[in-house]
Amino acid sequence: MGRKLLLEHAHVEGIDSYEVYRKHGGYRSVEKALKNMTPDEVVEEVKKSGLRGRGGAGFPTGLKWSFLAKPEGVPRYLLCNADESEPGTFKDRFLMEKIPHLLIEGMITSSYALGANTSYIYIRGEYSWIVKILEKAIAEAYAAGWLGKNILGKGYDLDLYVNPGAGAYICGEETALIESLEGKRGNPRIKPPFPAVKGLWQCPTVVNNVETIAAVVPIINDGGEEYAKLGIGKSTGTKLISACGNINKPGVYEIELGVTVEQFLYSDEWCGGIKNGKQLKALVAGGSSVPILPHFLVTKNIRGEQRLMTYESLADGGFESGTMLGSGGFIVYDEDQCIVRNTWNFTRFYHHESCGQCSPCREGTGWMEHVLWRLENGQGKMSDIDLLADVAKKIEGNTICPLGDAAAWPVNSAIRHFREEFEWHVREPKTCMERNYGLVKEPEMYVQG
Amino acid sequence: MHAVTSNGTPFKFSDAALAEVQGLMKKYPDDRQKSAILRALHIAQEENQGWLSVPAMDHVAEVLSITPIEVYEVASFYSMYNLEPVGRYVLEFCHTGPCAIEGAEQLIEYTKLKLGIGKNQTTADGLFTIKEVECLGACGYAPMMQVGQYYHEHLTEEKIDRFINDCRAGKIDKGTWKMH
Numbered sequence: 001m002g003r004k005l006l007l008e009h010a011h012v013e014g015i016d017s018y019e020v021y022r023k024h025g026g027y028r029s030v031e032k033a034l035k036n037m038t039p040d041e042v043v044e045e046v047k048k049s050g051l052r053g054r055g056g057a058g059f060p061t062g063l064k065w066s067f068l069a070k071p072e073g074v075p076r077y078l079l080c081n082a083d084e085s086e087p088g089t090f091k092d093r094f095l096m097e098k099i100p101h102l103l104i105e106g107m108i109t110s111s112y113a114l115g116a117n118t119s120y121i122y123i124r125g126e127y128s129w130i131v132k133i134l135e136k137a138i139a140e141a142y143a144a145g146w147l148g149k150n151i152l153g154k155g156y157d158l159d160l161y162v163n164p165g166a167g168a169y170i171c172g173e174e175t176a177l178i179e180s181l182e183g184k185r186g187n188p189r190i191k192p193p194f195p196a197v198k199g200l201w202q203c204p205t206v207v208n209n210v211e212t213i214a215a216v217v218p219i220i221n222d223g224g225e226e227y228a229k230l231g232i233g234k235s236t237g238t239k240l241i242s243a244c245g246n247i248n249k250p251g252v253y254e255i256e257l258g259v260t261v262e263q264f265l266y267s268d269e270w271c272g273g274i275k276n277g278k279q280l281k282a283l284v285a286g287g288s289s290v291p292i293l294p295h296f297l298v299t300k301n302i303r304g305e306q307r308l309m310t311y312e313s314l315a316d317g318g319f320e321s322g323t324m325l326g327s328g329g330f331i332v333y334d335e336d337q338c339i340v341r342n343t344w345n346f347t348r349f350y351h352h353e354s355c356g357q358c359s360p361c362r363e364g365t366g367w368m369e370h371v372l373w374r375l376e377n378g379q380g381k382m383s384d385i386d387l388l389a390d391v392a393k394k395i396e397g398n399t400i401c402p403l404g405d406a407a408a409w410p411v412n413s414a415i416r417h418f419r420e421e422f423e424w425h426v427r428e429p430k431t432c433m434e435r436n437y438g439l440v441k442e443p444e445m446y447v448q449g
Numbered sequence: 450m451h452a453v454t455s456n457g458t459p460f461k462f463s464d465a466a467l468a469e470v471q472g473l474m475k476k477y478p479d480d481r482q483k484s485a486i487l488r489a490l491h492i493a494q495e496e497n498q499g500w501l502s503v504p505a506m507d508h509v510a511e512v513l514s515i516t517p518i519e520v521y522e523v524a525s526f527y528s529m530y531n532l533e534p535v536g537r538y539v540l541e542f543c544h545t546g547p548c549a550i551e552g553a554e555q556l557i558e559y560t561k562l563k564l565g566i567g568k569n570q571t572t573a574d575g576l577f578t579i580k581e582v583e584c585l586g587a588c589g590y591a592p593m594m595q596v597g598q599y600y601h602e603h604l605t606e607e608k609i610d611r612f613i614n615d616c617r618a619g620k621i622d623k624g625t626w627k628m629h
């Protein structure tokens with residue numbers, strides 16, 4: 001079970017309207033912040049909460065906020081990253097569709113904390129119907145006096161706008177998002193300077209994910225310490241997980257961080273187990289970019305301990321035997337899926353989405369796609385497997401933005417854990433066109449005594 | 450990446466669209482009206498039979514007071530802009546991982562055979578174009594295709610048949626792109 005902080009009222013009839021949202025306690029955090037707290041006190045609460053960026057990187061939000069430069073007479077901006085495009089991730093969409101005012105409320109409270117007087121929600125262009133949902137909610141918030149001039153008579157002004165993108169995964173990277181919002185191609189910027197110093201129109205800027213901004217609402221309502229009581233260690237609070245793939249109950253779930261992976265995957269409250277009575281083959285725990293785990297490393301770590309849905313537990317074992325919580329895009333593969341084909345598919349995605357600025361990513365993703373395609377189609381050589389690993393290694397860490405790493409990790413990890421399946425594609429070029437490999441064997445060293 | 454093509458008939462925003470774009474420009478600080486470009490291009494595409502011709506892009510440049518090249522470089526970067534003419538209904542199939550394991554590739558093949566066209570091609574009657582696109586954030590409701598502003602989720606061959614029939618019968622509401 002566990003408490004829900006974001007989706008508690010998501011299924012209340014009419015919660016997308018201002019009246020119903022307000023009746024269920026909506027906009028209390030704005031009242032509390034503007035009437036009883038200084039902006040710095042709001043930042044302090046967020047620091048105390050231990051909230052970490054929910055877009056994928058997991059960077060502490062309060063710390064990010066405290067880096068914001070505050071030069072006299074220069075506007076500051078809060079940008080909400082609603083460009084959700086990481087394969088496997090559809091949680092922000094759910095939140096914005098169901099309970100749009102939660103995001104608007106979070107934007108107001110957060111903008112107040114940062115001293116921003118104009119804020120933008122940058123949403124992927126394909127979510128065009130959600131643009132309408134958000135703009136309706138914003139209009140209602142203006143009409144009720146939560147946006148505009150002199151909010152609650154406290155002398156604080158805020159304008160909030162929605163800015164749709166036009167189809168580019170890379171715009172989820174914060175500096176690419178800023179470039180795109182400036183009306184340019186989404187080419188990531190070299191850091192430093194960081195957005196906190198020079199962001200939108202060279203002004204200090206904070207970019208936060210939808211879920212991160214929404215989480216500020218319960219944090220201010222109940223206090224940072226209350227929020228931090230949920231979860232385990234440095235993984236505080238709740239997290240939205242979007243579950244998909246070969247499971248009985250795909251969907252968006254709000255979990256308290258610390259639920260075991262086994263519970264999340266097999267209990268009827270969440271994924272409900274593998275579909276059609278099949279066996280688990282692999283898991284991509286946090287969106288397509290994170291390392292893929294073979295079945296024997298999913299519910300337990302390499303020491304045989306229960307793996308938990310936390311930043312630390314999923315990362316336990318590093319890239320050798322762990323993965324990342326990432327965006328919460330939880331993709332489950334059953335025994336019938338082909339890891340080579342899936343890796344090719346993801347690599348095609350990154351090749352398509354590479355902005356083209358950095359040669360290792362622009363060229364490397366194309367070569368990886370090419371080599372994976374020939375392996376998948378029974379035309380590969382044994383040396384292709386090491387060639388792939390070599391190309392992936394040369395992309396990793398050698399690009400301006402993390403898209404290069406995001407493209408390299410799925411390939412590195414697939415070869416690391418599923419090498420026998422890759423080799424089988426070379427050895428059995430005809431058979432691999434007719435059927436898939438099945439489960440990989442658990443290496444001796446992983447078997448617990 | 451697409452190339453910018455030079456064909457296309459003259460283009461001007463309708464009065465309503467021009468007013469909308471001018472309203473959008475006010476959402477950004479003075480001299481930052483270029484930020485309205487992505488949405489202005491969406492509107493131009495909507496008013497230009499679903500694609501961005503050079504005259505359409507030049508008009509957007511004029512309205513935003515920027516140079517045409519600034520518009521071309523943006524229009525050629527983002528995947529939602531079509532730089533070639535398209536059919537009245539653009540069937541955009543997601544074929545990324547989670548949709549692929551739920552059978553997206555088979556549905557795309559089915560539709561190509563049914564309509565007798567390949568990807569990025571348009572049927573002779575000008576009604577349908579097939580596009581293969583990357584993850585649209587519907588992974589839990591896979592497979593899916595987007596047509597206009599509407600996501601057709603849990604997609605099946607039967608749903609595709611019904612949708613195509615409805616399009617041919619003129620029964621698709623362009624406001625919502627939903628089936629009646």
